[in-house]
Amino acid sequence: MPGKRKKGEGTVRLRKDGRWEGRVVVGYDEAGKPKTKNVLAKTKKECVARLKELKSTCTVVRPVQVQTGMPFRDWLDFWYQNYSKPRLRPSTQLNYEYWIYQRLIPSLGEIPLNQLTQAELQQFFRQMKESGRKANVGQRGSDMADRSVRSCHAVCQMALDKAVEEKLIHANPAVGCKIPPLKGKEMKILTQEEIQRFLIQAKAEGMYELFLLELTTGMRRGELLALRWEDLDFATGKLRIDKQVCPVGGKLVISEPKTRAANRTVILPPAMVELLAEYKRGVFSELMFPSRIKPDQPIDPGYVRKRLQVILERAGCKRVRFHDLRHTFATLSLENGMDVKTLSTIIGHVSSATTLNTYTHITDEMRRKAALNIDQGIAKAEVQPEPERQATVEPEQQTFVPIELPRRRPGTGCVSQINEHLWEGRYSPVWPDGKKRPRNVYAYTREECEEKLKGLILEMKAEIAALRSGASTEYPDGVNPRKKAIAAYLREHPDVTNKARIARELHLNRSTVRRYYDEVRAEAQQQR
Known part of the structure; x- marks a missing residue:
């Protein structure tokens, strides 16, 4: 049977x-x-x-019959796949899937939906807080972060809210659970002196334009790294922000911004526009901040985070997150008189209330100054003169000298001294065909050699960009890449004589194959 x-x-x-x-x-x-x-x-x-x-x-990943007695795991899966997942960004999907499939379902999945109680949920969240950490247990202990417990509770509550809406249960047992309170993190910002030192060190390490643009606009990290040159109008200074970079599963994905208000246009100061125009001459990519290794891809957000901490340490600044640079921009803007509504539009907040709640400490100081001005204007209150500042220069106000890097940055070549009166500069990039073709320059001083090397690097990057875009087909050795591909194919398949088959398997035009076929065959016979 x-x-x-x-x-x-x-x-x-x-x-x-x-x-x-x-x-x-x-x-x-x-x-x-x-x-x-x-x-x-x-x-x-x-x-x-x-x-x-x-x-x-089939569009439905796991068909489930919706009923009151179904297991909680089936409802969570059905709710996520059909109601929640379609509207979530890729990075948010990973978080939801972790809370559902790695936390909630293994612990509560077998309980029937209509029998799930608040006591069972409360016990789950308590155990999750006390011993829920799985990674870095030795360094941080087994306690899970309050924010993680709150995130898991939010996902569970949304799923059960939908069950109430569908009349599968009478009330949401997640409502009323005691979870860790929301604790606001102390906001860290850079002072004016720290900003100056930070930018000087960033310039020495080749990331000046990226961090200066961040401190000028307050963009989110993903929005900054997703910028393209077509988003900037050099004539008007308008910069369009309508996408962001998100790391998902080890890959970089360009998606929609975080919120609808994040689709915005900001006006850059003329000095920033001129700086970006000069910076563009050395960037041969459609991206404003491309990866040095893969120019068709943006810089990895994790790499930017690591470089930020290194530059802060070398500049003698306090340790801050990349998002704190956004806070620094907003704080300085409010302190210099920008109104909250304008700032909310520039940084992409949904409403001015979000900006007010985030920067309460700044707005309180602004209100205090406003009250003092009113008191002076209406009540004619006497103002106590501020003590005169000493003219001595503090140590932090002295000219900052950037720390010399122990090794040259990738993509800047190398300089070596051949003898007492001769310096050599070399640049060895990988060309689109996978080969390295180094070139050298020579000068009588190191400074002159550095200048010549910069010009050589720009020249070679322009040639490589032309080959990648198809504007040029000739390599420095004078051999067409299509001819190389045909020669490599015939070395592996010497018995193939059908030109149409070669064109089909190499994705080339038949005329191209006919043009080089006989020449490649003749050169192969001569080598034999």
């Missing part, structure tokens, strides 16, 4: 007309009745294969 098929695999039966039919449930309607799809085949084996292919193309 054949074994019974597992639940969810569908059914396979032999029809009266001799054909095999496969049927699978792909979802349920509002009344709880199943929705099915079927396939037909001449043999059972073929039917099973088609049924498997049908299941893989």
